[in-house]
Amino acid sequence: MRFQKMHGLGNDFILFDEIDPAKFDLSAMAIGLCDRHQGIGADGIILILPSEIANVRMRIINSDGSEANMCGNGIRCFAKYVYDNHIKSDKSFTIETGAGVMIPELIFDNEKVKYVRVNMGIPVFERAAIPMKGSAGSVIGETFHISGKEIKITSLLMGVPHTIVFVDDVLNTDIVTIGRKIETHQLFPEKTNVNFVQVVNDREIKVRTWERGAGSTLACGTGSCASAVAAFVNGYCGKVLTVHLTLGDLKIEWIDGIVYMTGTANHVFEGQVDLSKYLHG
Numbered sequence: 087m088r089f090q091k092m093h094g095l096g097n098d099f100i101l102f103d104e105i106d107p108a109k110f111d112l113s114a115m116a117i118g119l120c121d122r123h124q125g126i127g128a129d130g131i132i133l134i135l136p137s138e139i140a141n142v143r144m145r146i147i148n149s150d151g152s153e154a155n156m157c158g159n160g161i162r163c164f165a166k167y168v169y170d171n172h173i174k175s176d177k178s179f180t181i182e183t184g185a186g187v188m189i190p191e192l193i194f195d196n197e198k199v200k201y202v203r204v205n206m207g208i209p210v211f212e213r214a215a216i217p218m219k220g221s222a223g224s225v226i227g228e229t230f231h232i233s234g235k236e237i238k239i240t241s242l243l244m245g246v247p248h249t250i251v252f253v254d255d256v257l258n259t260d261i262v263t264i265g266r267k268i269e270t271h272q273l274f275p276e277k278t279n280v281n282f283v284q285v286v287n288d289r290e291i292k293v294r295t296w297e298r299g300a301g302s303t304l305a306c307g308t309g310s311c312a313s314a315v316a317a318f319v320n321g322y323c324g325k326v327l328t329v330h331l332t333l334g335d336l337k338i339e340w341i342d343g344i345v346y347m348t349g350t351a352n353h354v355f356e357g358q359v360d361l362s363k364y365l366h367g
Contacts, residue, residue: 087361090167091126091354094159096304096333098354099146100126101167103134105361113151115364120149126359129300132160134168140180140187142168148299155184156245158307162202162351165190169199170353185245193348203348206308209315209340210243217247219273226319232267239268240316244345246298247278248312252320256284256292265296281309285322292330305331311345314338 090101100119112131119125130148137143144164146154154160161181168174168181169192177192186207193201210216211224218225218241225241241249249268253259265280277298284292293313295306310329317323318340325340336349 088356088358089126090356091128092163092167092352093354094162094305094307094349094351095331095336097157097159097306098128099160099163100128100131101134101163102131103167103171103173105133107133107135107145109366110361110364111366112145112147112153112364115361116147116149117151118364119359126357129297129303130154130157130160132157132164132167134164134173137180137182140182141174141176142179143182145184148297149301150299152299153184154246154299156188156308158204158206158245158309158311158347159305159349159351160307161188161190161204162307162347162349165192165202165204166199166351166353183245199351201348202351203346204307206311206345206347207245208343209312209345211319213241216241216243216278217275218278219275226316230268232264232271240320241278242312242315244308244312244315246308247274247276248281248309249274249278250281250283250313250316252283252285252316252322254284256282256294259294261294261296262302265302269296269298279306279309279312281306281313281316283313283317285317286330288323289326290328290330291317291323294332304333305336307336307347307349310336311338311347315340315345 133145135143191203280296295309339346
């Protein structure tokens, strides 16, 4: 089966457009192919599929075998793949995801896709929608106890659940230990992504993310969107931000209630892989 390897700011994926998902154990496939020592290596696999409600459908399976409703870096890679492989030739089209229909806009340089701007939808703050246990209402700057320490968290649904922790120095924060504990905390029945955010000024933030189902990744698109929104509602920043990630930046805009994300998507290599051991039966 033919595949392409792509990444968005280091958040990497294996993409297929010829797979019938009903014939394969997608969880086992993701675990095997994403292994960085015995497989191709990636944070997840992405399937390009037909859709009855949009121009095309995206499914993403994390490296631990769980399925994600949405992925910001993944959808930029998906959009570039769809255009470059002539599945859609429009500069903007609709993508069905588990979090609803998303609309990317391709931005070109010398007739090649350089950036992808995506309408990421409306952030949801209601606790039950995240979902998060507790009384009704939003979770903004709420006190959270973990390992005997008290921290402040902001949680929201940005296609997938995100929890934001503001820190003084993101590079010297133990995001693995703290992130894993928050991700799996009993307050989050479906777990949560955890973003550690350092405010640089009212127009810039630094973000590092512990991703639900993938662990520490070099970038998280939905996490960057959630972090930018959280920075505004906590009074740190405006509604147009540059988010600094390990390998580059994302531009996040919150306009008329809708969050827009602009960033790169990069082709790494392509090849063929035998998927017969992942077939059902």
